Amino acid sequence: MFKKDKHDKEDKHSDDKEEKKKDKDKKKHEKDEEKREKRDKHASVVMESPKEKQDKQQQQQQPPPTSSSHPSLQINNPPPSPGGPSVSYISKTPSTPAVDQSQTDAAAAAAAAAAEQKKKEEERKKKDAAEDERKKKEMQEREAEEKAKRREERKRKEREDAEAQRLKDIAFSQQQIDDEGNEEAEAQSLEAVKPDSSDSLTMFRDVYDVFPPEVFTAYDNLQNYARDLNTQIPVLEVVLVGPKGCGKSSIIEAIIGKPSNHVGAGVTKRPLFLQFINNPEFTSDPKVTLKRDITIQEYDHDVDVSLASLPSSLSSRNTTYTDEPIFVHYEHASVLNMTIIDTPGLLLSPSSSSSSSSSKDISSDGAKIDEITRKIIKPTHRLILAVENASDWDSTSMPSWVKKVDPELSRTTFVYTKFYNYLQDVNNTRAVNRFLSGTLPDVKSFFTTMPSLKIRAKFNETEKFKQKIWQSYRRDMNYLEQLQYDKRFEKSIGVHSLRRWLLNQAWKNYQDSIPRILKHLRSKKTASVEQLRDVDLQIDSLNAGKLRGIASNYVVSFLQILEQLLQGTVEGQPTINGQTLDEEKQGHGDGDWYGANNRPIKFDPATWGVLYWDSKLYGGQQFERLLSEFKAVSDHTDITEVTMDDVATAAGVNKLNNLPNYAWAACDLAGQKSQEALAPLIDQLCDRAIYIMKRLTDVAEKIADSRKKKWQSSYRTGVNTSSSSSSHHHHHHHSVKTNDISNIEQYPYFTHHVKDLYFKFVDKTAEKCKKKCMSEFMETKTIHWDYTENPQTQVLPVDRASMSIEDTRSTVFNLTKTMFTSLRNRIVRNVLLKFYNFFLVPIQNDLWGDIQGKVNSLSDADLEQIFEISATKDKLQEDKKYLSSVVQKCAEQDSSLLAASTHFCHPIIMNQPGSSE
Numbered sequence: 001m002f003k004k005d006k007h008d009k010e011d012k013h014s015d016d017k018e019e020k021k022k023d024k025d026k027k028k029h030e031k032d033e034e035k036r037e038k039r040d041k042h043a044s045v046v047m048e049s050p051k052e053k054q055d056k057q058q059q060q061q062q063p064p065p066t067s068s069s070h071p072s073l074q075i076n077n078p079p080p081s082p083g084g085p086s087v088s089y090i091s092k093t094p095s096t097p098a099v100d101q102s103q104t105d106a107a108a109a110a111a112a113a114a115a116e117q118k119k120k121e122e123e124r125k126k127k128d129a130a131e132d133e134r135k136k137k138e139m140q141e142r143e144a145e146e147k148a149k150r151r152e153e154r155k156r157k158e159r160e161d162a163e164a165q166r167l168k169d170i171a172f173s174q175q176q177i178d179d180e181g182n183e184e185a186e187a188q189s190l191e192a193v194k195p196d197s198s199d200s201l202t203m204f205r206d207v208y209d210v211f212p213p214e215v216f217t218a219y220d221n222l223q224n225y226a227r228d229l230n231t232q233i234p235v236l237e238v239v240l241v242g243p244k245g246c247g248k249s250s251i252i253e254a255i256i257g258k259p260s261n262h263v264g265a266g267v268t269k270r271p272l273f274l275q276f277i278n279n280p281e282f283t284s285d286p287k288v289t290l291k292r293d294i295t296i297q298e299y300d301h302d303v304d305v306s307l308a309s310l311p312s313s314l315s316s317r318n319t320t321y322t323d324e325p326i327f328v329h330y331e332h333a334s335v336l337n338m339t340i341i342d343t344p345g346l347l348l349s350p351s352s353s354s355s356s357s358s359s360k361d362i363s364s365d366g367a368k369i370d371e372i373t374r375k376i377i378k379p380t381h382r383l384i385l386a387v388e389n390a391s392d393w394d395s396t397s398m399p400s401w402v403k404k405v406d407p408e409l410s411r412t413t414f415v416y417t418k419f420y421n422y423l424q425d426v427n428n429t430r431a432v433n434r435f436l437s438g439t440l441p442d443v444k445s446f447f448t449t450m451p452s453l454k455i456r457a458k459f460n461e462t463e464k465f466k467q468k469i470w471q472s473y474r475r476d477m478n479y480l481e482q483l484q485y486d487k488r489f490e491k492s493i494g495v496h497s498l499r500r501w502l503l504n505q506a507w508k509n510y511q512d513s514i515p516r517i518l519k520h521l522r523s524k525k526t527a528s529v530e531q532l533r534d535v536d537l538q539i540d541s542l543n544a545g546k547l548r549g550i551a552s553n554y555v556v557s558f559l560q561i562l563e564q565l566l567q568g569t570v571e572g573q574p575t576i577n578g579q580t581l582d583e584e585k586q587g588h589g590d591g592d593w594y595g596a597n598n599r600p601i602k603f604d605p606a607t608w609g610v611l612y613w614d615s616k617l618y619g620g621q622q623f624e625r626l627l628s629e630f631k632a633v634s635d636h637t638d639i640t641e642v643t644m645d646d647v648a649t650a651a652g653v654n655k656l657n658n659l660p661n662y663a664w665a666a667c668d669l670a671g672q673k674s675q676e677a678l679a680p681l682i683d684q685l686c687d688r689a690i691y692i693m694k695r696l697t698d699v700a701e702k703i704a705d706s707r708k709k710k711w712q713s714s715y716r717t718g719v720n721t722s723s724s725s726s727s728h729h730h731h732h733h734h735s736v737k738t739n740d741i742s743n744i745e746q747y748p749y750f751t752h753h754v755k756d757l758y759f760k761f762v763d764k765t766a767e768k769c770k771k772k773c774m775s776e777f778m779e780t781k782t783i784h785w786d787y788t789e790n791p792q793t794q795v796l797p798v799d800r801a802s803m804s805i806e807d808t809r810s811t812v813f814n815l816t817k818t819m820f821t822s823l824r825n826r827i828v829r830n831v832l833l834k835f836y837n838f839f840l841v842p843i844q845n846d847l848w849g850d851i852q853g854k855v856n857s858l859s860d861a862d863l864e865q866i867f868e869i870s871a872t873k874d875k876l877q878e879d880k881k882y883l884s885s886v887v888q889k890c891a892e893q894d895s896s897l898l899a900a901s902t903h904f905c906h907p908i909i910m911n912q913p914g915s916s917e
Helices: 002-047 050-061 097-191 213-228 248-256 310-315 350-354 364-377 398-402 419-423 429-436 453-458 462-482 487-492 495-511 514-541 544-567 581-588 620-635 644-651 659-694 696-716 726-739 741-746 748-774 780-789 805-845 847-856 860-866 869-905
Strands: 071-076 089-094 236-241 272-278 287-290 303-305 326-332 338-342 383-389 412-417 445-447
Touching: 002 097, 097 453, 097 462, 213 272, 213 495, 213 514, 213 869, 236 248, 236 364, 236 398, 236 495, 248 338, 248 383, 248 412, 248 453, 248 495, 287 310, 303 310, 310 326, 338 495, 383 398, 398 412, 412 419, 419 462, 445 487, 445 495, 453 462, 462 495, 514 544, 514 869, 544 620, 544 696, 544 748, 544 805, 544 847, 544 860, 581 620, 581 659, 620 659, 620 805, 659 696, 659 748, 659 780, 659 805, 741 748, 748 805, 748 847, 748 860, 780 805, 805 847, 860 869
Parallel strands: 236 338, 236 383, 272 326, 383 412, 412 445
Antiparallel strands: 071 089, 272 338, 287 303, 287 326
């Protein structure tokens, strides 16, 4: 199918090339025709003489001849131009009949010459057309011939591929026949293997017990300690790479020690991440989890499978070559945490052994596999197991391939499989030792033999499986001993040696992490001891005398910060904690100012001259802006309309026909209207002033936190500490920490009490100030007396008998408006003075004495109640109990970790083939 698609693509590509070539030839032919036409046109123009052109122009310009004139032709022959042909010019002039005859003959000769030229031109065109047709036919024949050659070449290639496939199928069939014939022979060969005199009857099983159970128990403890300390221990990662069919998946089976009918499930097309996880819960059968697959929708969840069913589960996901890996978790009590990565088999040509680069004749799948494998082995923390069949050293392919990723081979180990097959061609000691010593220097190498797939499938019980693997190893060793091989290579023979080496790598990986775990554990213990000492000091500090010191320090610092905020300071970071005028109104909640009729007063603060309306302010400057806004709003507050009912009612029992009654009514109305207009504004001014003062506590807390952080930073760097001994340093640190304001957050009830005292003082001061401001609204008698003592400039009408009711109302209203303006200006001015004198000044001067006096006058019982000593002590006792348990646990873990590390770092190596390392 693939070849057919490939040939179809080649045909399509050839047809496209032919079409492009035809279009190119057609365009070339059109250009040649165009050039030929231009050349013919130019030739005809050249044949016409300049005189003929002139005669044609004269004939077009001259009027037609009359009956009295007889035009005739006269031939003028001027001297020829230098280097040019002799051309006759014909002009129309009156002449004799003889001349007319000459002209007629010349014209006939010219016409005959033109006809002859035209005939020659037509013949030439026919010849060119015939030549073009001949060339076109030759080109088509040539294209047909080339196409036939390509078709023949493709057929020849198909025949060669078919023949190669046929030979391959014959070889495969013969191999199957040989395998079927050799299966029984291999089984008999393995059964005939006799154990060595030093081997026990259960050696095939014992060889898998590299470490005693105590090592895995200690390993589990190490993992628990690392998790408790939030310490990450790196996991060993090993990548198996090699040509297709070299037995990488079979090696994984042997490492696991349990048959799974070929882990790779046939051809490995996706990387397989087999993650071994130590789990004490699974002591017999392992827990195998196939993790969710993001590339296949139906496998978007984890699935627990048995080891026997793992191959079929993998085959359903292992359908196409891709770099998306398949993850499998293998949990058991007798494994160390490590990850083995199986990769797709490389498609290398045989010639790659004699070249420093892999074969260039690699299929598209081969190139993709190569790219996937290189991507996986690229991370430098991963070890590389380069696997290939044992053969003569000049035929190996993996060393040159691996060097492209690991040039120094510093993280590469070579595994040569099917070792027994190679030994069949070796028949003397010198040859076998030469082969074993041919490995790369300073690079670990192993020689392994695994039972065939059919043997492993036939003996798929764990015991039988391990036995056949052991027999394969023992058969290799027996043959080597017969050849009297060099015993130095004994540790490189067999899959058991490879497995043991991998486990040792994982063991060393964790062994290197033990000092770091122990360091973290002891650091945790030291920190817990320090915290326990802090808690003890805090418990000791919870007495009346030390509490008063803490309270006094906090109150002084709190009041100092408030005083600085009122006087002006940027320590509170106005850009962050300040408020613009709009932000202040939103924070207060009421928003706009409201007038006498409870209607919002809308205005532009810039137009009305409000100071710093768009600046972020707090403290004294924000209070100044509030007073400026109040004055602007008050100055733009006018008297409301006065009705005749208001005028008549204000006059009372007196008649309005005399002058004093006009003034009395105006004074009464002015006093009432001013109070209606300004009293709501004073109420809002008082509320806003209280809001501005109370929000200073939040700014003060942020300043205190900032100072604390600066103090702690300078303390850590030793700026504010002496270079005394360590014990003195610790004592100084804890005494400061427990008695300074930086530790006041431990007593939230007390800080809340101090803030409550401040809020009550602000409320009480604002209430007093508000009462004094409201006293500015005088009674009518007082306003009338002031009017009579200081008469207004406005003159009242003398003749009042002729005045209408409207005139009376208008007169009284004008006088009332004048009095209202005077009263408003006086009230606003005095309100501003009183807010300075009776609100701001007391906060600056009297706040200290009020709060300090109330805090200092607290009894010991009240002080302990405000500090919530009982709750604080209970919490500190709980902290002490917890820290004591942590310290005790750390001490126990320290000794347990040392014991576990001793068991783990110095294990008793169990029975192993060959010498123990």
